[in-house]
Amino acid sequence: MEESVKRFIEKHQLLRPGQTIVLGVSGGSDSMALLHYFNEIRSKQDLRIIAASVDHGLRGEESRQDLQLVADICEEWDIEFKGVQCDVASYKQEHKLGTQQAARTLRYQFFHEMMQEAGADALALGHHGDDQAETMVMQLIRGTNIDALKGIPITRPFATGRIIRPFLSVSKQEIRTYCKKKGIRLREDPSNQEDTYTRNYLRLHVLPLLKEKNPRLSEHLQLMSERVREDLSYLNAQAEQALKAVVQLEPAGPEAAFDIVDFQTLPTALQRRTFHLILNYLYDGRTMDLSYIHEEQFFAMLDPVVANARLDFPDNLSLHRNYGRISFYFGKKDESSPYHFELQPGESIMLPNGSELTAKTTACRDAKEDQYTFACDVTHVKLPLIIRTRQDGDRMTLKGMSGSKKIKDIFIDQKVPIEQRADWPIVTDQSGNILWLAGLKKSNIGKKDSQGNWLQLHYKYKEEM
Known part of the structure; x- marks a missing residue:
């Protein structure tokens, strides 16, 4: 086992001479083997090693004896030691967490403090190849995203340095053989033999069956994990570039938006990863209860037959499609x-929407009338003008039409985003005749040449101001 671990450490550059390493040690075979292994190599590597042990307070005297065993062996082997007792039950109740999650949170808080106190370079943990296999199978059961194949990382940033897992290259059986060979004293947690939790169920019932078909399952899954992480690293780098190129991110809110045509120029694999990067940005890295169903709903919004749609995601995040654009906001x-x-x-x-309307009279019709300018014979209009928001049943007569058309239908034809319709200005006279849907459509009232004065309106849209 020692040679396998040594090659793994060298391959992934997990250690450098002169480093300070905190070891997470519980008293079980995995962590005690880790403690023994680092004790064996510390003089050759000039390492300072510190054992950190946590009594979660869940098994009374048994867990206190676990902590004491680690303390006794550290004294025997002349290894720095620090242990702590935690009240997981109270923390679990206070923060409304499951037992395992509460224990993990308190454990890693202690490790974080230990690393800061020692100025440590790494926290070494005893996760092994079977743990990796259990994790990957469990993630495959729970999700459909390719990230489920990443498994446990070999290393990741943490506290003053990083977490390292040197034993991912070896199996549980190899560790047990190592402990027996070296005569290492152990205290195994009996709860590991209960199949109440999903991980334990997989360990006790599923993995043994898979290993009957492939005894090297753990080794193969670890190699798969490494390859998947390499591929995903490349995809994520490409998705980061795509995010910058096609997505507009607004820190205020925060919010995000993109034009669908631009987004769909990306390969589907990049669309998917860019979508998840947007969510990661908006949720600020928080883990949310998102599934493949949310992803499928998002891609359904991209369908050309959809004009307007809205999705509600966890934590009050809304996705809104307005014709060719999708917006994300809380x-x-x-x-x-x-x-x-x-x-x-x-x-x-x-x-109120920040736009401006100006009215004036002129002796003659302005030949420069455009989209944002409306003119009519003042004698055909009952003043003062009314500038208002739309009302149910609003209709107007357009040039060249014998009948009238609903304002709602005009908004749809002009592809006005839903959120802008409620405050879009409508210009009427005192008789209620709609003269102008500002900047969009004009009525034909008073358009014939006149010898009298002309009423001229100018609309300055907020984005032009």
Whole structure:
């Protein structure tokens, strides 16, 4: 086993001479083998090693004896030791966590403090190849994302350095053989033989069956984990570039948005990873209860037949499609309050959405009338003008039409985003005749040449101001 672990450490550059290493030690075979292995190599590698042990307070006197065993062996082997007792039961109740999650949280808090106190370079843990196999099978059962094949990382950043797992290259049986060969005293947690938890069930009932078909299962899955991580590292790097190229990220909120046409120029694999990067950005790395169903719902929104749609994700995150654009934001967009203003020629009014409408009269019709300018014979209009938001049943008569058209249908035809429709300005006269859906459509009222004055309106849209 020693040679296998040595090659694994060298391959992944897990250790350097002169480092300070904190060892997570529980008293079981995995961690006690780890403690023994590092004790054997510390003088050759010029390592400072510190054993850190946690009594979770879940098994009374038994767990206190586990802690004492580690303390006794560290004294015997002249290894620095620090142990702590935690009240997992109280922490679990206070934070509404499961037992295992509460224990893990307190354990890693202690390890974090130990590393900071010692200025340590690494925290070494005793996870082995069978742990890797259990993790990968468990993740495959629970999810459909390719990330499920990543398994336990060999190393990752933590506290003042990183976590390292030198035993991922060896099996549980190899560790047991090592402990027996070296005469290492152990205390195994009897709860490991209970199949209440999914991990234990897989360890006791599923993995043995798989190993009957392939005795080298743990080794093969560890190699698969390494290859998947390498491939995903490349995909994530490409997705990071795609994110910068096609997605607009807004720290305020935070929010994100992209044009669907641009997004769909990416290969499907990059679309998927970019989608998850967006979520990671918005959730700020928090683990959320997301499944493949959320991903499928998102990709359904990209279908060309969909014009407008909305999805609700965990933690009040909304995804909103408006024609060719998808936006991500938390909560509901502020609902616009209805407004109703009067406007006389020679006046301007600033609207709640930040746009501006100006009215004036001129002696002749302005030949430069455009999308944002409306003109009509003032004698055909009953002043003052009304500037208001839409109302149920609003219709207007358009140039060249014998009948009228619903304002709602005009918004749809013009592909106005749903969230902008509620506060879009509608211009009417005192008789209620809709003259202008500002910036979009004009009525044909008073459009014939006139010898009198002309009423001219100018709409300055907020994005142009």
